[in-house]
Amino acid sequence: MRLNRRDFIKSLSATAATPLFISPAFINRELSDDSPHKSSNNPVTILFDSSRCIGCHECEKACREWNHIPQENQSWTQVKPITGLTKNNDEQLFGKYQCMHCNDAACIQVCPTGALSRRPSGFVAYDIGKCSGCGYCMQFCPFKVPFMEGNVITGLQTMHKCTFCQDRIAIGLQAACVEACPTNALMQGNRDDIINIGKARIAYINKEYPDAILYGENELEGLQVIYILMKSPPLYSLPESPEIPAATLVWKDLIQPLGFISAGLLILGLGLNYLIARSQLGDKEPTDNNPERK
Secondary structure, three states, rough: EEEEEEEEHHHHHHOOOOOOOHHHHOOOOOOOOOOOOOOOOOOOOEEEEEEOOOOHHHHHHHHHHHHHOOOOOOOOOOOEEEEEEEEEOOOEEEEEEEEEOOOOOOHHHHHHOOOOOEEOOEEEEEEEHOOOOOOHHHOOOOOOOOEEEOOOOOOEEEEEOOOOOHHHHOOOOOOHHHHHHOOEEEEEHHHHHHHHHHHHHHHHOOOOOOEEEEEEHHHHHEEEEEEEEOOOOOOOOOOOOOOOOHHHHHHHHHHHHHHHHHHHHHHHHHHHHHHHHHHHHHOOOOOOOHHHHH
16 A cells, blocks of 8 residues: 555654654764864764655745744745656655755855854854845855845845754754654764765665765765755756856955955045035135124
């Protein structure tokens, strides 16, 4: 008897509290800045196994609920069917898309306000209070992940992206999407453990799917969201060999500093104009044209 998707999820609900496939000992529970157990060389990492994803969107729902994302706004993680790709039993394949938390992150390099930064635990953190809405992170990201939301009329916008549930990770919890996944398509643990699990899984999958690969171990000096892909990355709308655009280095080393200098000169010029105008007003003596006072 074949179970449909709804029955499959229900059958797993009774064991939702039981760890699946990955031991809780793998989970890095001490991620505060001063934690002696934290290692940037072995950071917390998420593994997405596309062979196990059934497209239930529970991860999206959990992301929305935890981060208070309105239904009308774009979710920070999205599950989409892969066009033209199915498993050998003709079941649909799905991809999950969110910030990849690159070790060599273009968004950090081009952010002019420091809104994007790397946490000691490795992931790319985002401080929305510092975001100027410039959109450079969106332009330079090799995965085209960041997106802008705000008031189109006023032009005031801020960037949004997955934050790796930094508030949950800091207190030893799993990311909301990982905790909500009913099929163990999402797993979380220390990077070394996750990579070993991913490689073991690939070895098993390759028996039936010889094109399956582990994506993210080395790309951009390592991603903190690693994928098990059944087919080549472009079929999942992922770059085969992601690279930071060359313009990023030009921006970081030349254009951005010039922009800061120009902004400073503009402020200085406005200040000088103000002082000159005040001086000119002070030089003029008031004229009294009222004849009754003569």
